[in-house]
Amino acid sequence: MCVVNLEGNYLVNGNKLKRSDLVLLQRNRKKQTDKKPTKFLLINLGAGFEYVSSLYQVGQNSYVFDTLNNSKYDLVKSRYRLELNNNTAVIKRR
Numbered sequence: 001m002c003v004v005n006l007e008g009n010y011l012v013n014g015n016k017l018k019r020s021d022l023v024l025l026q027r028n029r030k031k032q033t034d035k036k037p038t039k040f041l042l043i044n045l046g047a048g049f050e051y052v053s054s055l056y057q058v059g060q061n062s063y064v065f066d067t068l069n070n071s072k073y074d075l076v077k078s079r080y081r082l083e084l085n086n087n088t089a090v091i092k093r094r
Contacts, residue, residue: 004045005076006052008065017089021079025049041065041082042077061085064094 009019010024017024025042032038037056042049052075061084067075079094085090 003076004043004049006043006080006091007076007093010091010093012084012087012089017091025050041061055082 001019007037008019010019011031015026028038029039037054037076039055041052041055055063057063063082063092066079068077080091
């Protein structure tokens with residue numbers, strides 16, 4: 001299994017973030033809680049979408065998330081920043 005690096009530039013189509021080798025999906029929680037933010041991120045690794053992390057809003061179109069506690073698949077363990085701009089998105093390590 002290869003390591004999945006989330007950093008990079010994505011095209012945004014609705015709630016999907018796409019690049020040539022990867023598709024991410026932004027979703028809203030059905031039940032809101034005081035402990036978790038409304039939005040979260042999913043990844044498609046070929047067998048459907050799986051949970052990555054909660055998205056914590058830090059600006060109008062800016063979120064932070066991490067993969068430090070996600071051991072289900074081989075993601076680069078790090079903290080990230082997601083910037084959304086109209087039809088594009090950028091994910092960078094923090």
